[in-house]
Amino acid sequence: MDNLIIPVFDGHNDLPWECRVDRGYSVEDIGQETCKTLHTDIPKLRRGGYLAQYWSAWVDADFIGADAVVASLEQIDCIYRMCDRYPQTFRFSTTAADVREAMREGRIASLIGIEGGHQIANNLAVLREYARLGVRYMTLTWNNTNEFADAAVGECRWHGINDRGKEIIHEMNRIGMMVDLSHVSADTMRDALDATDKPVIFSHSSCFAVNPHPRNVPDDVLERIPENGGVVMITAVPVFVSDARRRWHENGEQGEPPKVTVQMVADHIEHARDIAGVDHVGVGGDFDGTDVMPYGLGNVGEYQNLFNELRSRGWSEEDLNKLGWRNALRVLEVNDEAYQEFMDSGK
Secondary structure: OOOOOOOEEEEEEEEHHHHHHHHOOOOOOOOOOOOOOOOOOOOHHHHHHHHEEEEEOOOOOOOOOOHHHHHHHHHHHHHHHHHHHHOOEEEEOOOOOHHHHHHHOOEEEEEEEEHHHHOOOHHHHHHHHHHHHOEEEOOOOOOOOEEEEEEOOOOOOOOEOOOOHHHHHHHHHHOOOEEOOOEEHHHHHHHHHOOOOOEEEEEEOOOOOOOOOOOEEEEEEOOHHHHOOEEEEOOOHHHHHHHHHHHHOOOOOOOOOOOOHHHHHHHHHHHHHHHHOHHHEEOOEEEOOOOOOOOOOOOOOHHHHHHHHEEEEEEEHHHHHHHHHHHHHHHHHHHHHHHHHHHHOOO
């Protein structure tokens, strides 16, 4: 019997930035499989079995203050225009109910995440305006320590989060914007879990015990996720997946890069499952956020290869569906009540 298609609810995709840097924000060519440089287009998404995608409205840390806000709004606008341009494919979505409606319609639910606390310019009003535009998560940092939280790489300024960071997390909880702990330091992860009263996500991270890259999640943090109720969405970025690839990169990328495969991504998923439990693991590929992806998971159209690999390791269909979409949907839904209250009240 043919394997069943597992719906995908992916935590992170950087297509909007690719549209900015290479296409002048045009979305015209993603309806066809014509651009070989993109990991993401509509035919590939359909082959991959996509149910929902958090599109990343990311801007580089070179953008600061008002410039970061303007660039973020351009990214959000790109996602809106993409949904408007392809209404038979994409359904702009903000809630779990929207995702379920998209599933009934055969469309791909399109949600928004902000990838870096620098994008709010240290301003809670900006944070709230993003929420009003449909942004459902914010990554506390990108690769830059900011005014309230330490990043996984670079400067250690706060040894986690400071009082401003706690204030921002509390406001995120109040308005139903999920706290994303990808890109942050391990101490920031721990402090954020102490501060939040809502389930968190890791939109695109892997496991430190499998590959000790600072972007990955240590076991003591994974152990805390069941109590929090959150989800760790495992990424496919080669340098985060493979210890050999990480060391090759750190040593100046001399010679041929070590091969990274879909089987290695599955190793991270199984480790996260073993520590946090199958109810707290998901997928967050980071497609179009890096140049090269693993063999067997080279673009969004190859996602089913990952589920087939896990089937070969004895995963049940129920657990594959939890991994593929149910866990991500559950965490979104838990945060929906606060988000809807905020949207209804207007303040």
